[in-house]
Amino acid sequence: MAQRPRVVIVGGGFGGLAAARGLAGVPVEVTLVDRRNHHLFQPLLYQVATAALSPAQIAQPIRTVLRRQANASVVLGEVVAIDRARRIVRTHDGAELPYAHLVLATGASHAYFGHEEWQLFAPGLKTLDDATAIRSRILDAFERAEIAADPAERAALLTFVVVGGGPTGVEMAGAIAELARKTLAREFRRIDPASARILLVEAGPRILPAMPPGLSARAQAGLERLGVEVRLGSAVTACAADRVAIGAETVPCRTIVWAAGVAASPVARWLGGDVAVDRAGRVQVAPDLTLPGDPAVRVIGDAATVAGPEGRPVPGVAPAAKQQGRYAAAAIRAAVAGRPAPPPFRYRDQGNLATIGRGEAVVDLGRIRLTGMIAWWFWGIVHVFFLIDFRNRVSVSLDWLWSYLTHGRSARLMTGPPRNADPATPPQPPAAER
Amino acid sequence: MAQRPRVVIVGGGFGGLAAARGLAGVPVEVTLVDRRNHHLFQPLLYQVATAALSPAQIAQPIRTVLRRQANASVVLGEVVAIDRARRIVRTHDGAELPYAHLVLATGASHAYFGHEEWQLFAPGLKTLDDATAIRSRILDAFERAEIAADPAERAALLTFVVVGGGPTGVEMAGAIAELARKTLAREFRRIDPASARILLVEAGPRILPAMPPGLSARAQAGLERLGVEVRLGSAVTACAADRVAIGAETVPCRTIVWAAGVAASPVARWLGGDVAVDRAGRVQVAPDLTLPGDPAVRVIGDAATVAGPEGRPVPGVAPAAKQQGRYAAAAIRAAVAGRPAPPPFRYRDQGNLATIGRGEAVVDLGRIRLTGMIAWWFWGIVHVFFLIDFRNRVSVSLDWLWSYLTHGRSARLMTGPPRNADPATPPQPPAAER
Numbered sequence: 001m002a003q004r005p006r007v008v009i010v011g012g013g014f015g016g017l018a019a020a021r022g023l024a025g026v027p028v029e030v031t032l033v034d035r036r037n038h039h040l041f042q043p044l045l046y047q048v049a050t051a052a053l054s055p056a057q058i059a060q061p062i063r064t065v066l067r068r069q070a071n072a073s074v075v076l077g078e079v080v081a082i083d084r085a086r087r088i089v090r091t092h093d094g095a096e097l098p099y100a101h102l103v104l105a106t107g108a109s110h111a112y113f114g115h116e117e118w119q120l121f122a123p124g125l126k127t128l129d130d131a132t133a134i135r136s137r138i139l140d141a142f143e144r145a146e147i148a149a150d151p152a153e154r155a156a157l158l159t160f161v162v163v164g165g166g167p168t169g170v171e172m173a174g175a176i177a178e179l180a181r182k183t184l185a186r187e188f189r190r191i192d193p194a195s196a197r198i199l200l201v202e203a204g205p206r207i208l209p210a211m212p213p214g215l216s217a218r219a220q221a222g223l224e225r226l227g228v229e230v231r232l233g234s235a236v237t238a239c240a241a242d243r244v245a246i247g248a249e250t251v252p253c254r255t256i257v258w259a260a261g262v263a264a265s266p267v268a269r270w271l272g273g274d275v276a277v278d279r280a281g282r283v284q285v286a287p288d289l290t291l292p293g294d295p296a297v298r299v300i301g302d303a304a305t306v307a308g309p310e311g312r313p314v315p316g317v318a319p320a321a322k323q324q325g326r327y328a329a330a331a332i333r334a335a336v337a338g339r340p341a342p343p344p345f346r347y348r349d350q351g352n353l354a355t356i357g358r359g360e361a362v363v364d365l366g367r368i369r370l371t372g373m374i375a376w377w378f379w380g381i382v383h384v385f386f387l388i389d390f391r392n393r394v395s396v397s398l399d400w401l402w403s404y405l406t407h408g409r410s411a412r413l414m415t416g417p418p419r420n421a422d423p424a425t426p427p428q429p430p431a432a433e434r
Numbered sequence: 435m436a437q438r439p440r441v442v443i444v445g446g447g448f449g450g451l452a453a454a455r456g457l458a459g460v461p462v463e464v465t466l467v468d469r470r471n472h473h474l475f476q477p478l479l480y481q482v483a484t485a486a487l488s489p490a491q492i493a494q495p496i497r498t499v500l501r502r503q504a505n506a507s508v509v510l511g512e513v514v515a516i517d518r519a520r521r522i523v524r525t526h527d528g529a530e531l532p533y534a535h536l537v538l539a540t541g542a543s544h545a546y547f548g549h550e551e552w553q554l555f556a557p558g559l560k561t562l563d564d565a566t567a568i569r570s571r572i573l574d575a576f577e578r579a580e581i582a583a584d585p586a587e588r589a590a591l592l593t594f595v596v597v598g599g600g601p602t603g604v605e606m607a608g609a610i611a612e613l614a615r616k617t618l619a620r621e622f623r624r625i626d627p628a629s630a631r632i633l634l635v636e637a638g639p640r641i642l643p644a645m646p647p648g649l650s651a652r653a654q655a656g657l658e659r660l661g662v663e664v665r666l667g668s669a670v671t672a673c674a675a676d677r678v679a680i681g682a683e684t685v686p687c688r689t690i691v692w693a694a695g696v697a698a699s700p701v702a703r704w705l706g707g708d709v710a711v712d713r714a715g716r717v718q719v720a721p722d723l724t725l726p727g728d729p730a731v732r733v734i735g736d737a738a739t740v741a742g743p744e745g746r747p748v749p750g751v752a753p754a755a756k757q758q759g760r761y762a763a764a765a766i767r768a769a770v771a772g773r774p775a776p777p778p779f780r781y782r783d784q785g786n787l788a789t790i791g792r793g794e795a796v797v798d799l800g801r802i803r804l805t806g807m808i809a810w811w812f813w814g815i816v817h818v819f820f821l822i823d824f825r826n827r828v829s830v831s832l833d834w835l836w837s838y839l840t841h842g843r844s845a846r847l848m849t850g851p852p853r854n855a856d857p858a859t860p861p862q863p864p865a866a867e868r
Contacts, residue, residue: 415563
């Protein structure tokens with residue numbers, strides 16, 4: 001029996017997992033490589049960052065997801081190079097993974113537009129560690145405010161700035177407002193957490209730019225009802241430990257969350273200098289998602305850029321990554337079976353949705369648009385439905401129900417090193433690792 | 435109106451919280467200081483370390499616990515000194531907390547018997563961060579074994595050594611065995627996780643020395659049925675990144691968990707040189723739990739040592755800390771009201787229990803002793819009952835039910851920095867921070 005073709009998939013996000021599952025039962029050997037052991041349900045990551053859900057509720061070991069797929073194995077490791085001439089992927093520990101087909105699905109991180117030093121003061125939200133670090137920062141700001149003697153210091157500690165008016169920024173701002181105004185309301189003795197100031201800063205003319213203008217306006221009104229100050233047409237020009245500059249204005253604050261820009265992972269670097277990328281570093285792929293000139297390599301999801309319907313680029317959202325993963329699997333299946341390749345990839349837009357707060361969301365399904373309570377229920381049901389396994393669905397549903405009934409939040413933990421015992425160390429600015 | 439007397443409580447564990455709650459409605463101002471924001475249900479910490487429960491399921495913000503107690507406020511901070519002459523507690527950020535009554539309930543950590551350098555290779559299990567770090571280490575060992583080329587290296591990665599045969603050590607060893615033999619059984623392609631070797635090393639003549647000998651033997655038999663090798667009368671003489679020395683024998687391994695010895699927190703140092711301590715650094719207190727010669731200071735729980743019934747020291751267990759917290763509150767209530775002090779503290783032994791694995795536990799209630807399935811149910815009900823709030827009870831019960839039905843574990847996440855991208859860094863030994 002001839003050896004079965006090897007398919008290497010890099011990345012266990014929505015795209016990579018869809019590709020792996022699409023190859024179930026196909027006579028290939030699938031190896032999925034990820035530097036983390038878990039698939040992360042990123043659309044709900046902001047709920048971990050705001051203490052509503054626990055990390056384990058939105059993550060699942062990749063091994064568990066692929067447990068029953070006999071032709072798939074999982075390698076925990078970080079890719080450091082790709083040798084396209086020899087068709088080999090190299091990992092951090094020197095292992096070499098040969099491939100007949102390679103699927104790169106490594107996602108993206110946030111872009112700081114050339115100011116990478118801002119990352120220290122304005123962390124982004126891409127991993128579980130990002131989320132628990134931001135959670136600790138937010139909770140810590142209230143704790144420090146409670147013991148702060150100086151009113152200006154207290155006000156700065158109670159100022160939270162979210163940069164970027166996309167879905168993540170909108171959902172973070174709304175969730176911080178609810179945390180401050182509802183969950184923490186009665187738990188402090190010297191400060192009133194409800195007096196916290198939450199700013200959402202967006203450089204463009206409206207929040208949720210992927211939505212129709214009416215829904216953007218509705219979302220903005222919802223945020224403002226929660227007490228979020230929305231700053232449109234405002235670019236952040238500086239971030240520091242104790243302040244943020246928004247245009248010409250300087251706002252003293254201690255907590256900044258970055259939810260702007262997209263920077264692709266280092267796929268292009270692995271592939272070599274002749275690969276075309278867009279401004280965000282995403283690899284430009286052919287309509288069949290292969291690398292132009294190298295049909296053995298496919299790049300999907302946020303790591304790639306490809307023209308969608310009417311020539312607009314396919315958006316960097318989870319459904320697009322899943323569709324591309326399934327398409328890549330179908331194309332590999334066809335190649336292995338000697339069948340003709342499927343027609344070029346076509347993105348099917350399934351709509352956009354974002355939640356603002358309790359009982360308030362916006363949903364755009366093309367002809368159908370929902371707002372308010374009905375949109376919020378729709379949002380909740382869709383998200384629970386897509387959470388990978390049955391158990392997480394139950395567990396997340398119960399936690400949400402609990403939060404809804406009590407305004408409580410189940411995961412208000414500050415972990416990491418405890419308060420510094422060294423009196424010589426100044427307690428602020430909040431250290432990135434706290 | 436005269437100012438109400440200030441009571442400062444240091445530590446939000448079982449003892450400190452019981453003291454704070456015992457002062458509800460009493461005309462005093464209670465300040466509870468802790469360097470972490472959460473109360474931790476330590477008896478279930480091993481379940482976080484073995485991926486069965488999430489951190490938020492066994493922890494609760496101290497603020498939330500005391501939310502409705504109007505005379506209590508919570509300060510997140512680390513105590514660095516106590517000025518007994520001026521009756522002031524000083525925290526890391528220079529704040530001074532004056533007190534009329536001081537309750538010290540700061541607990542204990544593990545003792546390495548003069549080999550503090552072993553801590554790096556054999557972490558203890560006292561905080562949520564300890565637990566998630568140990569969880570990552572254990573899961574990482576299986577991941578590394580899956581890609582290890584050298585059989586000796588693979589065998590060392592699949593060897594887990596637990597040091598200390600008390601309840602924590604017994605429960606850890608049993609849980610690691612179940613994780614390897616059940617949960618992970620079908621998820622790897624190159625290794626058989628069920629072939630993992632688990633050693634429980636105890637220096638004394640039997641495990642669970644606080645139990646009657648019959649229950650110790652029963653627990654040992656239960657562990658051995660799960661495939662745990664129990665080494666009695668064996669002292670660990672060296673720990674390193676790649677091995678542990680047990681007496682004259684050297685066992686190659688990559689994961690060691692330390693569950694031996696007790697070292698009190700630095701309370702004695704704060705109180706000054708004239709304070710008497712036992713070998714573990716616990717402060718010797720009078721029968722009314724006050725510091726001899728300073729009735730304004732009480733030390734309770736694992737930070738203190740006091741003679742119990744028949745002159746034996748009160749054991750360092752959660753029920754003892756709770757009873758002492760309640761006693762300290764009662765004594766302060768009496769002092770504030772001008773009533774006579776209560777009779778000396780008397781420890782009421784409520785029994786001992788430990789779980790070995792699915793359907794197997796040992797329970798010692800004095801005259802009543804339980805083993806097997808009935809003991810296991812008793813253990814589960816008792817632990818769920820004592821978990822602080824209703825929500826955690828539901829959530830933990832569901833997770834346990836799920837694990838029982840499926841052998842699955844809900845929190846198999848490795849967080850922290852991802853696999854190192856730098857090929858120059860050797861992948862082992864597992865770094866403490868991974």
